[in-house]
Amino acid sequence: MADDPFQNMLAQMDRAEEYADVDHGVFERLKHPERTLKVTLPVELESGEVEVFEGYRCQFDSARGPFKGGVRFHPSVTQREVEALAGWMTWKTALVDLPYGGAKGGVICEPKDLTDRDLERLTRRYTEGIRRMIGPEIDVPAPDMNTNPQTMAWMMDTYSMYEGYSVPQVVTGKPLEIGGTPGRVEATGRGVSLVTERLFEYLDRDLSDASVAIQGFGNVGSNAARLLDEAGANVVATSDVSAAAYDPDGLDVAALGAHVDAGGLIEEYVAGEYRGNADGSSWDDPDRITNAELLTLDVDVLIPAAVEGVITADNVDDLRASAVVEAANGPTTVAADEVLTERDIQVVPDILANAGGVIVSYLEWVQNAQEFSWPLETVNAELERRIGSAFDKTIDQYDEKDLPDLRTAAYTLALERTAKAHEYRGLFP
Numbered sequence: 044m045a046d047d048p049f050q051n052m053l054a055q056m057d058r059a060e061e062y063a064d065v066d067h068g069v070f071e072r073l074k075h076p077e078r079t080l081k082v083t084l085p086v087e088l089e090s091g092e093v094e095v096f097e098g099y100r101c102q103f104d105s106a107r108g109p110f111k112g113g114v115r116f117h118p119s120v121t122q123r124e125v126e127a128l129a130g131w132m133t134w135k136t137a138l139v140d141l142p143y144g145g146a147k148g149g150v151i152c153e154p155k156d157l158t159d160r161d162l163e164r165l166t167r168r169y170t171e172g173i174r175r176m177i178g179p180e181i182d183v184p185a186p187d188m189n190t191n192p193q194t195m196a197w198m199m200d201t202y203s204m205y206e207g208y209s210v211p212q213v214v215t216g217k218p219l220e221i222g223g224t225p226g227r228v229e230a231t232g233r234g235v236s237l238v239t240e241r242l243f244e245y246l247d248r249d250l251s252d253a254s255v256a257i258q259g260f261g262n263v264g265s266n267a268a269r270l271l272d273e274a275g276a277n278v279v280a281t282s283d284v285s286a287a288a289y290d291p292d293g294l295d296v297a298a299l300g301a302h303v304d305a306g307g308l309i310e311e312y313v314a315g316e317y318r319g320n321a322d323g324s325s326w327d328d329p330d331r332i333t334n335a336e337l338l339t340l341d342v343d344v345l346i347p348a349a350v351e352g353v354i355t356a357d358n359v360d361d362l363r364a365s366a367v368v369e370a371a372n373g374p375t376t377v378a379a380d381e382v383l384t385e386r387d388i389q390v391v392p393d394i395l396a397n398a399g400g401v402i403v404s405y406l407e408w409v410q411n412a413q414e415f416s417w418p419l420e421t422v423n424a425e426l427e428r429r430i431g432s433a434f435d436k437t438i439d440q441y442d443e444k445d446l447p448d449l450r451t452a453a454y455t456l457a458l459e460r461t462a463k464a465h466e467y468r469g470l471f472p
């Protein structure tokens with residue numbers, strides 16, 4: 044799947060078609076994005092050089108409402124990847140029943156090689172490139188890999204400059220000071236933690252002391268680790284692109300978080316240069332393992348929270364986790380997915396597991412439209428209610444229709460909802 048995420052998404056749809064109550068003609072329509080814009084972005088870098096970047100915005104489906112989806116800055120961005128991610132956003136917003144369609148954007152770049160000034164110029168140029176196709180009622184971008192509240196602030200400002208007034212609701216994931224909502228930064232990790240708790244309730248197992256391995260300690264992975272740790276689980280391993288840290292007795296998630304927040308790498312942490320609490324009250328002593336080894340640890344829950352296509356036909360037989368909660372988008376290839384189903388390993392699919400981010404993005408957009416702000420407790424309670432309800436409906440679908448796995452259950456619900464919207468609206472002209 045790492046080769047062609049779009050084919051992976053289509054294969055996931057095909058697996059669900061057999062069980063979904065969807066007209067075949069509508070189903071075929073759902074396999075094609077509405078449109079994709081490709082933009083060329085010449086940017087004068089701080090070094091004085093002019094570099095020409097390429098970016099995309101794919102609007103996959105708008106039958107249920109305005110397009111919604113993040114913007115990714117990464118060297119491996121491709122048009123096919125952006126289109127696959129836009130498709131997944133469509134199924135995700137439908138599954139958690141938000142009044143949105145799905146979209147995604149991406150710029151091919153290596154953010155590590157760019158200064159803050161370069162990133163600002165690139166973001167503004169990209170926003171100008173796609174500004175005719177976005178808007179509060181049209182298409183609302185948000186952060187994804189390597190983009191953050193600052194990126195959203197630049198996008199909001201650029202769009203607003205052209206409009207001539209401030210338009211906060213054109214993007215979500217903004218800083219609090221310009222219309223962001225409390226709870227957005229940790230929303231995806233909080234959702235991952237909430238669905239893991241629900242899964243354990245469903246399986247009638249105790250989460251306290253369950254062992255958890257999390258690949259990726261960025262926005263999603265680190266917040267999921269912190270909240271699962273608080274919920275009593277034992278986070279035994281995590282990683283970043285440099286290395287993985289493993290301690291069967293449990294990692295000191297707070298100490299690791301402080302190290303990474305200060306810009307540190309996990310390879311430095313395991314080398315012992317920085318680990319331990321700043322006040323010296325604890326001294327974490329994890330082993331260094333590889334990202335590949337982390338995936339095959341003997342744990343109760345494996346949470347891929349980094350990149351696509353990490354659970355593949357090559358390593359799926361070696362997996363020893365009894366459940367997988369997909370925090371990343373598209374971490375499991377179709378071939379590996381079939382093996383996980385055969386092996387009876389429960390997988391909470393990405394479109395459910397990582398939906399906390401888009402749910403709280405929706406809550407931010409609603410607050411902007413109302414010109415009213417809610418306290419953190421209200422946002423978190425609404426997130427829990429919405430993701431909990433989507434989890435329960437997925438489980439009901441899985442049990443009632445005796446479906447092969449939770450992904451098929453989630454897809455049938457999402458496809459049926461989107462198809463229904465298409466049927467009511469009819470075919471134009």
Ligand SMILES: NC(=O)c1ccc[n+]([C@@H]2O[C@H](COP(=O)([O-])OP(=O)(O)OC[C@H]3O[C@@H](n4cnc5c(N)ncnc54)[C@H](O)[C@@H]3O)[C@@H](O)[C@H]2O)c1
Pocket residue numbers: 186187188189231258259260261262263264282283284285334348349350351370371372397398400401
């Ligand atoms: N941020 C959100 O709100 C959100 C919402 C839904 C889904 N997601 C998905 O979650 C995943 C992570 O997003 P994020 O926002 O936490 O990104 P991030 O950039 O904050 O963190 C990514 C983490 O993965 C690590 N990583 C990168 N490449 C790796 C590799 N090849 N092997 C192992 N580790 C690697 C990085 O070092 C970092 O620790 C992505 O798939 C993203 O699409 C994010």
